Amino acid sequence: MATARESARRSTKQGAEPHVGIPNDQLLKMYRDMVLTRRVTDRMIALQRQGRVAFFISGQGQEATQVGVTHAIKRGTDWVFPYYRDQGVCIALGMTARELMLDLFGKAEGPCSHGRQMPSHFGHAALRMVSGSSPVATQTLHAVGCALAAKLRGLPEVCITSLGEGSTGQGDFHEAMNFAGVHKLPVIFIVENNGYAISQPQSKEMAVKDVADRAAGYGFRGSVVDGNDIMAVYQTTRWAVEEARRGHGPSLVECKTYRIVPHSSSDDDRRYRTRKEVEEWVKRDPIDRFQKYLLGAGILSEETDEQMRAGIEEEVTDAVRYAEQAADPDPAEALKHVYAHQPTGFP
Amino acid sequence: MPEMTYRDAIAEALREGMRADPNVFLMGEDIGAYGGSYVVTKGFLDEFGENRVRDTPIAESGIVGAAVGAAMAGMRPVVEMMTINFSLLAIDQIVNHAAKLLYMSGGQIPVPCVVRMVTGGGSQLGAQHSQNLEAWYARVPGLLVATPSTPYDAMGLMREALRERNPVMFIEHSLLYRRKGEVPAGWFTVPMGKAAVTREGKDVTIAGYLRTAMLAEEAADRLEREGIDAEVVDLRTLRPLDLDTIVASVQKTNRLVVVEDAWRTGGFSSEICQLVSEQAWDDLDAPPTRVNGADVPAPYARNLEALAYPVVEDIVAAVRATLPGARADYARL
Numbered sequence: 001m002a003t004a005r006e007s008a009r010r011s012t013k014q015g016a017e018p019h020v021g022i023p024n025d026q027l028l029k030m031y032r033d034m035v036l037t038r039r040v041t042d043r044m045i046a047l048q049r050q051g052r053v054a055f056f057i058s059g060q061g062q063e064a065t066q067v068g069v070t071h072a073i074k075r076g077t078d079w080v081f082p083y084y085r086d087q088g089v090c091i092a093l094g095m096t097a098r099e100l101m102l103d104l105f106g107k108a109e110g111p112c113s114h115g116r117q118m119p120s121h122f123g124h125a126a127l128r129m130v131s132g133s134s135p136v137a138t139q140t141l142h143a144v145g146c147a148l149a150a151k152l153r154g155l156p157e158v159c160i161t162s163l164g165e166g167s168t169g170q171g172d173f174h175e176a177m178n179f180a181g182v183h184k185l186p187v188i189f190i191v192e193n194n195g196y197a198i199s200q201p202q203s204k205e206m207a208v209k210d211v212a213d214r215a216a217g218y219g220f221r222g223s224v225v226d227g228n229d230i231m232a233v234y235q236t237t238r239w240a241v242e243e244a245r246r247g248h249g250p251s252l253v254e255c256k257t258y259r260i261v262p263h264s265s266s267d268d269d270r271r272y273r274t275r276k277e278v279e280e281w282v283k284r285d286p287i288d289r290f291q292k293y294l295l296g297a298g299i300l301s302e303e304t305d306e307q308m309r310a311g312i313e314e315e316v317t318d319a320v321r322y323a324e325q326a327a328d329p330d331p332a333e334a335l336k337h338v339y340a341h342q343p344t345g346f347p
Numbered sequence: 348m349p350e351m352t353y354r355d356a357i358a359e360a361l362r363e364g365m366r367a368d369p370n371v372f373l374m375g376e377d378i379g380a381y382g383g384s385y386v387v388t389k390g391f392l393d394e395f396g397e398n399r400v401r402d403t404p405i406a407e408s409g410i411v412g413a414a415v416g417a418a419m420a421g422m423r424p425v426v427e428m429m430t431i432n433f434s435l436l437a438i439d440q441i442v443n444h445a446a447k448l449l450y451m452s453g454g455q456i457p458v459p460c461v462v463r464m465v466t467g468g469g470s471q472l473g474a475q476h477s478q479n480l481e482a483w484y485a486r487v488p489g490l491l492v493a494t495p496s497t498p499y500d501a502m503g504l505m506r507e508a509l510r511e512r513n514p515v516m517f518i519e520h521s522l523l524y525r526r527k528g529e530v531p532a533g534w535f536t537v538p539m540g541k542a543a544v545t546r547e548g549k550d551v552t553i554a555g556y557l558r559t560a561m562l563a564e565e566a567a568d569r570l571e572r573e574g575i576d577a578e579v580v581d582l583r584t585l586r587p588l589d590l591d592t593i594v595a596s597v598q599k600t601n602r603l604v605v606v607e608d609a610w611r612t613g614g615f616s617s618e619i620c621q622l623v624s625e626q627a628w629d630d631l632d633a634p635p636t637r638v639n640g641a642d643v644p645a646p647y648a649r650n651l652e653a654l655a656y657p658v659v660e661d662i663v664a665a666v667r668a669t670l671p672g673a674r675a676d677y678a679r680l
Binding site: 054055106107113115116117118119121133134135136137138166167169170171172197198199200204205206271272328329331334335338 | 376377380381382384402403404405406407408409432433435436470471472473474475476641642643644646647648649650651654655
C-alpha cells in the first residue's frame with residue numbers, strides 16, 4: 001500500500017494536469033465556493049467594524065483547505081464536525097450567504113441556532129454538520145463517536161473533523177486519535193495548520209514540525225499537504241475518504257496554510273507577527289493561485305470570472321440586507337430547546 | 348488615595364507576589380507576549396522572563412494538572428483559564444485532584460495554586476463564553492473561591508491567594524476589568540471569608556458578589572429615591588462564605604434579597620436564603636428572595652441576552668415584593 005505521503009506527493013506531481021479526474025464544472029464550483037467564502041467573510045469583518053454585529057472570527061487564507069476537503073466527501077451522507085474558522089466548509093456543504101449572515105446577526109431564521117449560539121459555531125442538521133465548540137478539539141471526540149455509530153450500524157458514512165494545529169495540544173485530541181486508531185473508525189482528522197494558536201507560533205505548541213507525524217503513534221496514516229493548493233487537498237482527502245469507506249480506518253491530513261487575518265475581531269495580530277510575514281502569505285493567496293491555474297488551463301475565462309464575481313457581490317449584498325432586516329428571535333421562545341420536551345412546571 | 352482599575356489591581360498584586368516569592372510563576376494560554384486574553388499579564392514577560400511567564404499549549408486540563416504537580420513540589424503556580432467556561436475542560440484536575448490531594452494524603456500534600464478565570468456574560472459571546480459557574484466550585488470542599496467586585500478587593504484577595512496553602516479559584520468578571528476604585532498605597536489584604544457592608548441601611552438587605560454587588564448598589568440608590576433604605580452586602584468570597592455578616596444585616600433589616608448572575612436553579616443565592624432561614628428565621632418579616640439570571644444557555648442575540656441577566660429594575664421589584672402588602676411576582680422569564 002502506498003503511504004499517504006507518497007500518495008500526496010503523487011497527486012501534486014501530476015504536473016501540468018493536476019486537475020485530472022475532477023470534472024470542469026466541479027472545478028468551477030470549487031473556485032466559486034472559495035470566492036464566495038472570501039467575500040462573505042470580508043463583509044462580515046466590515047459589519048463587525050461598523051458595529052452592526054458584536055464579534056467575528058474567520059479563517060481567511062484557509063479557503064483551499066476548507067473547500068477542497070468538503071468537495072472530497074459525499075455531502076449529505078458523510079458527517080462534518082468543523083471548527084470555528086470553517087466558513088468555507090459551510091459554503092461548500094451548501095450553506096448560503098443568507099444563512100451565514102442570519103446566524104451572524106443572531107436572527108430567528110438563522111439555521112445554525114436561531115440566535116442561540118455564537119456565530120462561527122456552525123451546525124446544520126440537514127447538511128450533517130454538527131455545531132462546533134468554543135473550547136477547542138472537543139469536536140474530535142464527537143466525530144469519533146459518530147464514526148463508531150456508522151461502523152456499528154454498517155453504514156457507509158465517513159466523519160470529517162477539522163481543527164487548528166494549536167488544538168492538537170488538547171487531551172481530547174489525543175483521546176480521539178487513540179480511540180479512532182484502536183477501533184479503526186471511518187474518521188478523518190483535518191488539521192488546518194495555519195501556524196498560530198491565536199498569538200502563539202507552532203514552535204510553542206508542539207515539538208514536531210508536522211502534526212501528521214503523530215498519526216503513526218496511534219497506528220494510522222498521516223499526510224502532509226500544501227493547504228493552499230486546493231487540488232492537492234482534494235486528492236489527498238479523497239483518497240483518505242475512500243480508504244475510510246472501504247473499512248481501512250482513520251487518517252490524519254495536515255494542510256499547511258495560513259490565516260491572513262487576525263484570530264478574531266477582538267485580536268490585533270500585529271502583537272505577534274510581522275506585516276512582512278503576512279504579506280508573504282497574501283502573495284500565496286490560494287484563491288489567486290487557483291484562479292491563475294484555471295485561467296491558464298482554459299477552464300475559466302476572464303469574462304466568466306467577472307460575471308461570477310459580480311453575481312457573488314449581489315448575493316452577498318442581498319444576504320446582508322435580508323439578514324439585517326430579518327426578525328429577531330421571539331423573546332417568548334427564549335427558553336425553547338433548553339429541553340427537547342419542556343417538563344411541565346419547570347420555571 | 349490613588350485610583351486604579353480592577354485589571355491593574357489584579358496585575359499589581361501578581362507582580363508584587365512574583366517579586367517577593369521566586370516560587371510564584373504564571374502559566375496559561377497567550378499570557379506571555381500577548382499579555383493575556385483580558386490583558387492582565389501585559390508586560391510580565393519582559394519583567395520576569397519565559398520561565399516564570401509560561402505560554403502553554405491549548406490544554407486546560409494539562410495546564411491545571413501541571414500546576415497541581417508543581418504545587419506539590421513546592422512551587423506556587425498561578426494559572427489562567429482564559430474563561431471559566433473553558434475551565435470545564437480542567438474540572439477533573441480541579442475537583443478530583445487540586446481540591447482533594449491534601450485530604451487524601453492525610454495532610455501531607457498541600458496544593459497551593461491559584462486558578463484565575465473570567466466569569467460572566469453581557470458581551471454577546473454566546474452560551475459557551477458567558478456562564479457564571481463559580482458557585483459550582485464553591486460547592487467543593489478543599490477549594491477557596493474568591494469573587495472580588497472592586498479594585499481594592501481584587502488586590503487584597505489576590506495578595507491573600509498568593510499566601511494561601513489551599514487551592515484558590517480566583518474569579519474575575521469580564522465587565523469589571525475597567526472598573527476604577529480607590530486602592531491604598533500601603534500593604535493591606537482582604538481575608539478569605541469576610542464580606543463587606545458597602546452601604547448601610549435599615550429596610551432591606553441586598554447581597555451580591557462580582558457584578559451583582561455593583562448592581563445592588565445601583566438598586567439601593569434607586570430605592571433611596573422611593574424612600575426605601577437598603578443595606579448592601581458584598582460577599583467578596585463564596586467559599587468561605589461570611590454568613591455572620593449577612594445574618595447580622597438581616598437581623599437589622601428583617602428582609603433579604605440575594606442577587607446572582609448565575610442560573611436560578613440550584614444557585615448559590617438559594618443556599619444563602621436557606622442558611623439565613625435556618626439562622627435568622629425569627630428575624631425575617633418576609634421570605635428571603637432571589638434575583639437570578641434566567642435558566643437558559645446565554646443566547647447570542649442582543650435582545651435575548653439582555654433578558655438573561657438581572658438588571659437594576661429586577662432588584663428594585665424584588666425588594667418591593669418583600670415589603671408589606673406586596674405581591675411576589677417579580678420573577679422574569
